[in-house]
Amino acid sequence: ATYDEQWRPQVHFTPQRNWMNDPNGLVYLDGEYHLFFQHNPYGNVWGHMSWGHAVSKDLVHWEELPVAIPEAEDIAIFSGAAVYDRDNTSGLGTAAKPPLVAIFTGWNKSTNNQSQYLASSVDRGRTWTRYGKDPVLNIGSTESRDPKVFWHAESNQWIMVFAKAREHKVAIYGSKDLKTWTFLSDFGPLGSEGDVWEVPDLIQLPVDGNSSKKKWVMVVSVNGGSLYGGSGMQYFPGDFNGTTFTPDPLPAVTEPAGEVFADFEGADYGGWEKTGDAFGTGPAHGSLTGQSPVTGFKGSGLVNTFLNFDQGTGTLTSPEFTLNKPFITFLIGGGNHPGETAFNLIIDGKVVRSATGQDSEALRSKFFDVAEFKGKKARLQIVDSHTGGWGHILIDHIKFTEAVVNDMEFKTLWADFGKDFYAGVTYSNLPTDDKIWIGWLSNWQYAGQLPTYPWRNAQSFPRKLSLKTTPEGVRLFQEPIEALKNQRGARFSVQNLLVSKVNERLMSAAVRGKSLEVLLEVETASLQNVGLKLHQSSKEETVVSYSPLAERISLDRSKAGEGSFNIGFPEVHAAPLKDVGSTLKLHILLDTSSIEVFAEDGKVVFSDLTLSSPSSDGLELFSTGGDAVVKNLEVYELKSIWK
Numbered sequence: 001a002t003y004d005e006q007w008r009p010q011v012h013f014t015p016q017r018n019w020m021n022d023p024n025g026l027v028y029l030d031g032e033y034h035l036f037f038q039h040n041p042y043g044n045v046w047g048h049m050s051w052g053h054a055v056s057k058d059l060v061h062w063e064e065l066p067v068a069i070p071e072a073e074d075i076a077i078f079s080g081a082a083v084y085d086r087d088n089t090s091g092l093g094t095a096a097k098p099p100l101v102a103i104f105t106g107w108n109k110s111t112n113n114q115s116q117y118l119a120s121s122v123d124r125g126r127t128w129t130r131y132g133k134d135p136v137l138n139i140g141s142t143e144s145r146d147p148k149v150f151w152h153a154e155s156n157q158w159i160m161v162f163a164k165a166r167e168h169k170v171a172i173y174g175s176k177d178l179k180t181w182t183f184l185s186d187f188g189p190l191g192s193e194g195d196v197w198e199v200p201d202l203i204q205l206p207v208d209g210n211s212s213k214k215k216w217v218m219v220v221s222v223n224g225g226s227l228y229g230g231s232g233m234q235y236f237p238g239d240f241n242g243t244t245f246t247p248d249p250l251p252a253v254t255e256p257a258g259e260v261f262a263d264f265e266g267a268d269y270g271g272w273e274k275t276g277d278a279f280g281t282g283p284a285h286g287s288l289t290g291q292s293p294v295t296g297f298k299g300s301g302l303v304n305t306f307l308n309f310d311q312g313t314g315t316l317t318s319p320e321f322t323l324n325k326p327f328i329t330f331l332i333g334g335g336n337h338p339g340e341t342a343f344n345l346i347i348d349g350k351v352v353r354s355a356t357g358q359d360s361e362a363l364r365s366k367f368f369d370v371a372e373f374k375g376k377k378a379r380l381q382i383v384d385s386h387t388g389g390w391g392h393i394l395i396d397h398i399k400f401t402e403a404v405v406n407d408m409e410f411k412t413l414w415a416d417f418g419k420d421f422y423a424g425v426t427y428s429n430l431p432t433d434d435k436i437w438i439g440w441l442s443n444w445q446y447a448g449q450l451p452t453y454p455w456r457n458a459q460s461f462p463r464k465l466s467l468k469t470t471p472e473g474v475r476l477f478q479e480p481i482e483a484l485k486n487q488r489g490a491r492f493s494v495q496n497l498l499v500s501k502v503n504e505r506l507m508s509a510a511v512r513g514k515s516l517e518v519l520l521e522v523e524t525a526s527l528q529n530v531g532l533k534l535h536q537s538s539k540e541e542t543v544v545s546y547s548p549l550a551e552r553i554s555l556d557r558s559k560a561g562e563g564s565f566n567i568g569f570p571e572v573h574a575a576p577l578k579d580v581g582s583t584l585k586l587h588i589l590l591d592t593s594s595i596e597v598f599a600e601d602g603k604v605v606f607s608d609l610t611l612s613s614p615s616s617d618g619l620e621l622f623s624t625g626g627d628a629v630v631k632n633l634e635v636y637e638l639k640s641i642w643k
């Protein structure tokens, strides 16, 4: 492979060819980091699930090896873990040659049963032998998968966690030999339930770097109805005693404060003006699952149809109101033909903000950042432009609220506020005490539609995890591993630069590029927004923006480039970012087709794919509402890991 196709990541692992999803079996042994991955060796779509394999000496440069565990006659090889069985507890190696043991889900292709299976290797992961007397753990379910195993010294046993996917539970089992497993407890449901829970991990980390003060974290991937739709990751700090995981209390949920402009349910148009030719109250359409990240209300049970434009187009326009707060949030449930529904904010007869409708998977929240229009009179509008058949827009519940971000408490602790970080799991048997994980840099909502060839999907850059005490509680922090520094090439830097409110372009050749590392420290005083435009050109940009007023950071890929393949792609993703103080710190890892943003030493992280044109390679700093003082900006070109 030449690794030089359009959108081929230069500092992230991708298979030479074909489909990849979850990272599997992350284990270190004898100077090598193994990365196994869900792989279809025969095509660029999900299928023939097997464990692909790559090795690395530094977690940065990868050598792809032949498929390690191929799909078999009886089972497809789903996600799982690998451990180094140092004391040969499993008997699958010898005392002189302890084995690597892979513990994975076998998906029985005729019965759909999902159970846990073993394979072992005594030649540094090069060849694998199926145990043969498995499954070692079968609970008789078609939805029990993704084992993660670690040695728990305190209770002198192996611990396995796996997902009871539809029950939104993590099962915890114990074993002395990896072959016989005893049920210990179940965790969940809690936090974000989505459609399914998948790929759990249970890890222990020092709090604030203090190794005598450790805490456990349960990590759960959620598919269907995650923060911005599709798949995402949440975590629960807590305690594990060898049997039971006890989560700390979750953050409280508060409704956004501020005026509620409309809160429709059923066929109530809330006094809004109707124009157009078709309004109805169509049939109830099934119950929704998922939960809004903004308020606590649940989608399930909302069966009345609020908006149903039958066989025609229509517009609903709100009465005029004055904009007072920096955000308007709206929560939408239901909907189909989503691309033909628009939610607009109108000032002086012009659409100044617009969002397209959503898919029908779950309740979603969207928002408009309206800080710059403070004091202006505005209207909200819902527009349907679908002219085809019947029943094309069904929206169960919509609620517009004026809000400040401080009110937008997230009940769920999301590990990542972008849309493209999933199935993240930690390395086992690392030579240091570090906890490092890799996640799948994609989203089930559109992973199969990404226009890349001859491979599909990448893994995240490896991230070091830590726990830190914040005013809101103990939180997970993530930063790219140190070895990223070895990829640094040409450097551009400025100190104490004044960025005027008219965008100042940093256009020197030294700061162009598709694969860049950006370190920014910028003073935030008296600004409305400050940030960076990346992969920038006259027609495209990916915007990272922070609003000190709203204490909110966002990543806008709606104009990043190609995104027409799925309505869930060209979007803005946002997160609360509090207690920043006078200087905002951003660490950004930009690659050919992705952006990973680590804000405030990794307190808030965004991972988003972006598919920009080759010529969109500019970088621009901007501020609104005042001059920004850039204390320090360092940009490094990143050398390709494939050359």
Ligand code: FRU
Pocket: 021, 022, 038, 049, 078, 079, 080, 105, 145, 146, 198, 199, 423
């Ligand atoms: C998560 C997942 C796992 C499963 C694997 C199948 O992305 O759905 O639950 O084991 O992918 O490829």
